Amino acid sequence: MSRHPPAALLPSSAALRAGRRRAWVLPLLALALGAAFALALAVGSVTVSAAELWRIATGDDAGTAGAIVTSLRLPRALAAAACGGLLALAGALMQVLLRNPLADPYVLGISGGAAVGALLAMLAGVAGLLLEVSAFAGALAAMALVFGLSHGQGSRTPTRLLLTGVIVSAGCGAAVSFILAVASEQSLRGMLFWLMGDASTASRPGVAVGALVAGLVACAPLARDLNLLARGDGTAQTLGVPVVRLRLMVYLLASALTAIAVTTVGSVGFVGLVVPHLIRLAFGNDQRLLLPASALAGATLLLLADTAARTVIAPAQLPVGVLTALLGVPVFLFLLNRHR
Amino acid sequence: MSAAACPPLLSARSLDVSVAGRALCTGLDLDVRPGELLAIVGRNGIGKSTLLGTLAGLRTPAAGTLTLEGRALADWPARELAKRRALLAQSHEDHFASTVLDTVLVGRHPHIGRWSDESDADVDIALAALAAVALRGFELREVRTLSGGERQRVAIAALLAQQAPVCLLDEPVTHLDLDYQIETLELFARLARDEGRAVVAVLHDLNQVLRFADRALLLTGGGQWVCGPVDEVLQAEVLSRAFCHPLKELRDDGRRYFVPA
Numbered sequence: 001m002s003r004h005p006p007a008a009l010l011p012s013s014a015a016l017r018a019g020r021r022r023a024w025v026l027p028l029l030a031l032a033l034g035a036a037f038a039l040a041l042a043v044g045s046v047t048v049s050a051a052e053l054w055r056i057a058t059g060d061d062a063g064t065a066g067a068i069v070t071s072l073r074l075p076r077a078l079a080a081a082a083c084g085g086l087l088a089l090a091g092a093l094m095q096v097l098l099r100n101p102l103a104d105p106y107v108l109g110i111s112g113g114a115a116v117g118a119l120l121a122m123l124a125g126v127a128g129l130l131l132e133v134s135a136f137a138g139a140l141a142a143m144a145l146v147f148g149l150s151h152g153q154g155s156r157t158p159t160r161l162l163l164t165g166v167i168v169s170a171g172c173g174a175a176v177s178f179i180l181a182v183a184s185e186q187s188l189r190g191m192l193f194w195l196m197g198d199a200s201t202a203s204r205p206g207v208a209v210g211a212l213v214a215g216l217v218a219c220a221p222l223a224r225d226l227n228l229l230a231r232g233d234g235t236a237q238t239l240g241v242p243v244v245r246l247r248l249m250v251y252l253l254a255s256a257l258t259a260i261a262v263t264t265v266g267s268v269g270f271v272g273l274v275v276p277h278l279i280r281l282a283f284g285n286d287q288r289l290l291l292p293a294s295a296l297a298g299a300t301l302l303l304l305a306d307t308a309a310r311t312v313i314a315p316a317q318l319p320v321g322v323l324t325a326l327l328g329v330p331v332f333l334f335l336l337n338r339h340r
Numbered sequence: 341m342s343a344a345a346c347p348p349l350l351s352a353r354s355l356d357v358s359v360a361g362r363a364l365c366t367g368l369d370l371d372v373r374p375g376e377l378l379a380i381v382g383r384n385g386i387g388k389s390t391l392l393g394t395l396a397g398l399r400t401p402a403a404g405t406l407t408l409e410g411r412a413l414a415d416w417p418a419r420e421l422a423k424r425r426a427l428l429a430q431s432h433e434d435h436f437a438s439t440v441l442d443t444v445l446v447g448r449h450p451h452i453g454r455w456s457d458e459s460d461a462d463v464d465i466a467l468a469a470l471a472a473v474a475l476r477g478f479e480l481r482e483v484r485t486l487s488g489g490e491r492q493r494v495a496i497a498a499l500l501a502q503q504a505p506v507c508l509l510d511e512p513v514t515h516l517d518l519d520y521q522i523e524t525l526e527l528f529a530r531l532a533r534d535e536g537r538a539v540v541a542v543l544h545d546l547n548q549v550l551r552f553a554d555r556a557l558l559l560t561g562g563g564q565w566v567c568g569p570v571d572e573v574l575q576a577e578v579l580s581r582a583f584c585h586p587l588k589e590l591r592d593d594g595r596r597y598f599v600p601a
Contacts, residue, residue, distance in 0.1 A: 010477050016441060017463045019480070099435045221454050228449060232433045237398055239502070240422030240450040285436040288457070 025283055029296035033081065036300045040077040040307045041069050045314060079202035079264055080306035080320065081299040082209040084271050086261035088298025089215055091272030092279075092291055093254035096230045097247060098158045101280065104273035105258040108165030111267040112172025113142025114259060118194050118266070119179040122187050132204075132263050139259035142168055147251070161251075197268030197321025199306045204264075211260045216295055218253055222246065223288040230285060268321045270328025271298050277335060301327075346373045347410070349506050349538040350395060350425070355404035356563075357387060357394050365391050366563030368404070374505065374536035377529055379549040379570070381542075382559035383583060388542045389430055389510050391559070395540065396427040396508050408506065422450035426504035430511050430542075432495050434484050440494055441479040444469055447501030462501075469500035472527060474520070488515040496524060507531070509541040513548070521545075525552040546587075546598045550574060558582055574598070 042048045048056075048065045056066045090105035098107070106112070117138020121131040150164040176195070183191060193200075202208075219226075225246055228236040237243045258272070275298040279290055302324065309320040348371035355368040364387025372378055380388045393399045395406065397413040406413040408424060416424070426447070444466040445458055452458060470476050473493040478486070483494060492515045499507065507528065513521040529552050531537045543549050549556055549570060556573040558566045560582045566573050576589045579598065586601040 011479060013460075013464055013467050016467070016479055017460055020441070020458075020463070099433075101436060224449065224452070224454075224457075228446060230436055231438075231443075231446065232435070234398070234429055235433075235446070237418075238396065238422065238427045238429070239446065240417075240419035242418055280436070284442070285438060286442070 022283055022289055025289060025293055026296065029293055029300070033296050033300045033303070036303045036307070037077060037081065040080070040303050041073050043307060043311055044068070044073060075203055075205050076199055076306070076310075077303060078205035079208055080199045081303040082205055082212045083199070083202075083261040083265040083268065084275075084302025084305075085212045085295040085299035086208060086215065086257045087268060087272035087302070088275035088294040089212070089219070089291060090254045090257040090261065091298075092276035092287070092294045093219070093226075093250050093257075094272070095276055096226050096287065097250045097254065098162050099230060099232070100158065100162070101277060102273070103162070104270075105254065105261070106169070106267065106269075106272070107162065108146050108255065109142040109168035109172060110139045110255055110258045111262050112169045112176070113145075114139035114262040115195055115267060116172050116175045116179070117141070118263075119176060119183075119191050122191055122194070123179055123183055125187075129204075136259055136263045139255075139262055142172060143255045143259065193319045194266045195321075196319035197266040197324070198317075198319040199265045199302075200310065200317055202264050208260055208264045211257060212295060212299075215253060215257045216292060219287075219291045222249070223286075223291060226250070226287040226291075227285070230287070265302075266319075266321065268302065268324055270324045270332065271302055274328045274331050274335075275301060278331070281335065346375065346536075348373045349409060350540075351405075351407045351410075352395070353405045353407075355394070355406060356402040357391050357399075358402045358563075359387070359390055363402075363563035365559060365565055368565060368567075370557065370567060372506070372538040372540055374538055375532050376554040377532045377539040377541065377552060379541055379543045379553035379556045380559070381544075381546065381549060381556055381574075381582075383561070386559045386561055388559060392427070392508050392510050392540065392542055396425060397421055398427070419450045422502070422504075424504050425506035425508060426499045426502040428495055428499045428507070428509040428512055430514070432491055434491075438483050439479065440470070440475065440481050440483055440486070441466060443483050443494055444497045444501050447498040447503075450502070465503070466497070466501045469497040470494075472500055473497045473524070489517060489520065492516055493520065493524075505537050507537055507539045509539065511542050511544065513543070513545075521548070528552075546574060546579065550596055550598075571596075 038053060041053055046065060046068055048069055052065050056069050087105055094103040094105055094107060095101055114135040118131055118135035121134035126134065146164050146168050150161045180188065180191060225241045228239055228241050229243065229246060233243050276290065276294045279293045279297055283289055283293060302320065305323040305327065306320045309318040309323050312318065350372040352368050352370040355365065356363065357365040380391065382388050390399065394401050408416060408421065445462060448458055448462040448465065452462065467476065470479065473496050475490065475493055475497060483491060486494065496512060509528065513524050516524060525548055528539045528541065532539045553570050555568060556570045558573050560566065566578065576587050576598065580587045587598045588601040590597045590599060
């Protein structure tokens, strides 16, 4: 018996080359994001028709509907989409950094730090910009803590980084519980909404949108290096990737993106975990495609979830994090079982 | 065989390699020239892999100098170094799903510019590498569904796709069936002989060393080493001491073989 397959059955080099190109994925995901955006602008207490949306988009005055769309729905939709993209991108980066497909942007304690910062600000009766600054400072503090503690004698190995992050998260969780226990009844509801993730107070989407664009641009030249990093430090180093520098860059980038997302919409869960995971299952683990595709899909998912959050029990609103978790848990369990 | 006339590709001078204060190799002088296959032999844990990693430039030696094509290893830009020396690791981690073809294409990384993608030529090089390890037809298989031996051959294909003049191989034939062991070693012997590559391989089977290697570096512990032509280094007495087990030399058809006594 021959050990080699007959030549006629071999896939041709041209077919294999064509199979590796997936140029249609990004335009398709961009189209989905566009559709989600139109939906987010159209639905709500006042339904805006497609024709009206077009008039508003082209600059014609559209009265009350125009005011609702441009001053209320648009900033919120931009914030939700940008943060969904940020969280999915940060999650994809963390999964490479920790070389673990089950890592998420919060695994290194960044959301915990942000939560402590935000809740402390609420406890002090602060709102608006100062609250966001406090949350961001908390995220940076957690980041610095994990970074400092994980640098032992050797380098920052994935395991050491992960364990340090888990412990810092646990510490932040205890601090959050403490603040909730001593907080007044009136501030409790706001705190809980913040903890679950809520886009209703997001009024300044510019920072998140800018961070997402900057993050994607920063990742573009690193994507092939990241492919190698995902295969192991040794492999990457042998093939000419500056591993120590790259790991540091990815850590700082993913942390910064997460901190901005959490500051804007709170700790929205599961987007950063499930989206990169789904994209990887569907289109493979090439970071050149995975990173932008995750960002687009994450943006679409959080935008749709936020649209649902403000419409399903209108006029009351749900925290969007509840919806992403309700969606994320079954999807995630399904994925886990499929992998068994 | 005019290997001795060529300038060495890889050179070590007074090289000290140590791990946590334990000397693995002291004062090593070594030249690896194009066209030759050098085998590194020694007991488990004696430092073969660590030495190989040091020769690859992944570890800083405790003392001494290492040069590749006459230039200090540390002075090579990482990507340029990766075009010139390849390392086959002893174990292969697969954290994420990946096809065989994508795994082999990883070897092309140093040859592709930061702003470019794999070209058609790169895919063809990867396919030729797969053909060399008899894995054509496996291109779209997921690497994690392969057997240990098949996975090892994928790693060898990735190393071939890197097209480096210096190949450092850490136990290249582990997990392989007997026929693939011989084919793999014949392949690297051929690459050395026909393409003038320099091959350094950690090998366990002394009879394979006798058959395929030109020279051998025997690590004997405590930083001691012996290096020279295979027939000089591989002698029953010194090997028996190095491996802590008496070895007996047999001869058949003009060839020497070692068997445990």
